[in-house]
Amino acid sequence: MAQAGVDAFLVTQHVDLYYFTGSMQAGYAFIPTVGDPVFYVRRSLERAVKESAVRIEPMGSLRGFRARLAGGHPAVFAGKGAGQVVVATEMDVLPAAAHARLADALGGSPGCSLTDGSALVRGVRTVKSAWEIGRIEAAASVAAEALEAALPVLKEGVAELELMARLEYEMRIRGHIGLMRTRSYNMEIVTGMLGSGEAAAVPSAFDGPAGGLGLGPALPQSASRRTVRRDEPILIDIGCCIDGYVIDQTRTAVIGALPQDLAAAYAEAERIIRHAERLMAPGTAPDAIYAASLADADAAGLADHFMGHGVNQVKFLGHGIGLEVDEWPVLARGFGQPLEPGMVLAVEPKFTFPGRGVVGIENSYLITGAGCRQLTKSPEGLIVL
Amino acid sequence: MAQAGVDAFLVTQHVDLYYFTGSMQAGYAFIPTVGDPVFYVRRSLERAVKESAVRIEPMGSLRGFRARLAGGHPAVFAGKGAGQVVVATEMDVLPAAAHARLADALGGSPGCSLTDGSALVRGVRTVKSAWEIGRIEAAASVAAEALEAALPVLKEGVAELELMARLEYEMRIRGHIGLMRTRSYNMEIVTGMLGSGEAAAVPSAFDGPAGGLGLGPALPQSASRRTVRRDEPILIDIGCCIDGYVIDQTRTAVIGALPQDLAAAYAEAERIIRHAERLMAPGTAPDAIYAASLADADAAGLADHFMGHGVNQVKFLGHGIGLEVDEWPVLARGFGQPLEPGMVLAVEPKFTFPGRGVVGIENSYLITGAGCRQLTKSPEGLIVL
Known part of the structure; x- marks a missing residue:
């Protein structure tokens, strides 16, 4: 991710969520280059807590999501302005309308610009444990x-x-x-x-x-x-x-x-x-x-x-x-x-x-x-x- | 579509393709407000011809698709400049990366701007034959x-x-x-x-x-x-x-x-x-x-x-x-x-x-x-x- 100039990965697809968190409950997992990942869960929160070893937080509203991310990941957002946090996501599967809503919600200052991280995910998943x-x-x-x-x-x-x-x-x-x-x-x-x-x-x-x-x-x-x-x-x-x-x-x-x-x-x-x-x-x-x-x-x-x-x-x-x-x-x-x-x-x-x-x-x-x-x-x- | 200010609908999803053309072969169906629809098929062409009552054309390359559309639908493209043909598509299902490639390929002059037609499709499909x-x-x-x-x-x-x-x-x-x-x-x-x-x-x-x-x-x-x-x-x-x-x-x-x-x-x-x-x-x-x-x-x-x-x-x-x-x-x-x-x-x-x-x-x-x-x-x- 650091090589690709990416500050964080926002995982949105259920299969990728399972890969990175062990759970495919509904929500977004935020994986920063610096600091710990958090899985923001919409539902079912109790099930995600049981299934995942990643820290679980309630997702809350999409409107408030940028503030939650900025508050939860100060090392990523510190000193950044509008769109300066580069966040990769799976643009090969995320629908265009959902992508647009997400880009809108994560804009502002400090805020994120979304970039295509499909190749990152597909690449890391090639080598199996x-x-x-x-x-x-x-x-x-x-x-x-x-x-x-x-x-x-x-x-x-x-x-x-x-x-x-x-x-x-x-x-x-x-x-x-x-x-x-x-x-x-x-x-x-x-x-x-x-x-x-x-x-x-x-x-x-x-x-x-x-x-x-x-x-x-x-x-x-x-x-x-x-x-x-x-x-x-x-x-x-x-x-x-x-x-x-x-x-x-x-x-x-x-x-x-x-x-x-x-x-x-x-x-x-x-x-x-x-x-x-x-x-x-x-x-x-x-x-x-x-x-x-x-x-x-x-x-x-x-x-x-x-x-x-x-x-x-x-x-x-x-x-x-x-x-x-x-x-x-x-x-x-x-x-x-x-x-x-x-x-x-x-x-x-x-x-x-x-x-x-x-x-x-x-x-x-x-x-x-x-x-x-x-x-x-x-x-x-x-x-x- | 006319009420929504849309010149054409570009159908990309396999289920919507089946709905509008009778075939879910791979390709794009272009349904203009004025003139006849055409299903541009990538594969299988022979199967689409058998399955669909809509006119079938080979899709060709994505790079040449704008020229094909402009040539095939003169009533839609006549007198239009860059991005002036408003084309609705299913942004609720079309992945963001595919949407970006499509928007890029259909730009130029005369060319299209893509708009979200999800509600149009979902609406028309509510009433069953x-x-x-x-x-x-x-x-x-x-x-x-x-x-x-x-x-x-x-x-x-x-x-x-x-x-x-x-x-x-x-x-x-x-x-x-x-x-x-x-x-x-x-x-x-x-x-x-x-x-x-x-x-x-x-x-x-x-x-x-x-x-x-x-x-x-x-x-x-x-x-x-x-x-x-x-x-x-x-x-x-x-x-x-x-x-x-x-x-x-x-x-x-x-x-x-x-x-x-x-x-x-x-x-x-x-x-x-x-x-x-x-x-x-x-x-x-x-x-x-x-x-x-x-x-x-x-x-x-x-x-x-x-x-x-x-x-x-x-x-x-x-x-x-x-x-x-x-x-x-x-x-x-x-x-x-x-x-x-x-x-x-x-x-x-x-x-x-x-x-x-x-x-x-x-x-x-x-x-x-x-x-x-x-x-x-x-x-x-x-x-x-």
């Missing part, structure tokens, strides 16, 4: 158990939706919070993306290699009412969320056998993930791993099918996971800052064949001191039923 | 069927989470999209609020009369791992979403019998909803209905328990529903504009007893030409098991 890694591993266990428990439902003629509902039930009773949180505007993930045959290859607004028919224009992605058939790929890209932390994984199943070219593409996806595993280590740049996967897909003659097809190809191989599914770093162009121990990434090489289906695999990995360690617990390989 | 009402009724049927199908799970010793998981499964296989969309920043609803005994009465950040223990600080509301006991209220406030439209309903259940004072409070909740039904009609102000409910609760000696307890009381009796759970109008102070035919409202009188539980009822209603019609299909009355 041992406790966070444990939560992601717990989520990986639940996803693996749920997949095993739900697989008997996967028979010829079953609707994609029915399989998805069963997977969700199996994860939910094991503690899945029922949400997969995302940070991007308008991005929704309901458990993941489950799709069979040509339905999986239908593109969508979702920024992923597979779209899915979905349940209509009001949920135009993932599982539909289409029934599963023999000899077609069934993409099971699911995740769950335990104590706020998500896992993301993909397995490909088939009832019978895949056509030869799709089986070959699936094998290539496994080769690409093995290659990524060899590359993932502290010091490697995410964009280099993405470039390697593009070269692999090209060498296999599958460049046109890699991570989507045609204009609907997406430009990444993997993404950070943690409290949200769309975390940093992204294995994509423009992400040149080297990997660090503690980062957790979902790597998802997939091949899309319009009119036929999507095949691929996705595992989540922890970057360790020496390389990486797989967190996904489901057995690998094509699931042949 | 016959098709929308049909979708809400479909959701009501699914919720009623799911409650009936899941009730056998509700036995002494079952965990709240297990009952919730079963309810979700039963709704999901019937077409629930798996999400309950909300408009408010940081507001999340996972199917609703299910809670038993004292767990239901634990307050939360959620702006509702009942909080719930939840699954920990990362999901501090609704169902927990607490097991259900005899002779305590079990609040089942659930909803589902069919084709984008939600229903919201609450029933109270008990295994055995409620303590006399809680049974009396439940009966009072039913009296309050009957009173609201008599009041709900075109021309009645929402705040008058809220005031009547406060007076009823007060007359029954239950003012302290109405819609939460103590500092955690919430200040409403009901809320609009539709594509989102937190729609307008709200049955609350400050909502003085009279009800109109086509509005749909969830009315939820509840009484909270800290350490003991929450009792109440919630139905959803359509405002008709003469009064109101109940959309909720689950049988009324305390569910005694």
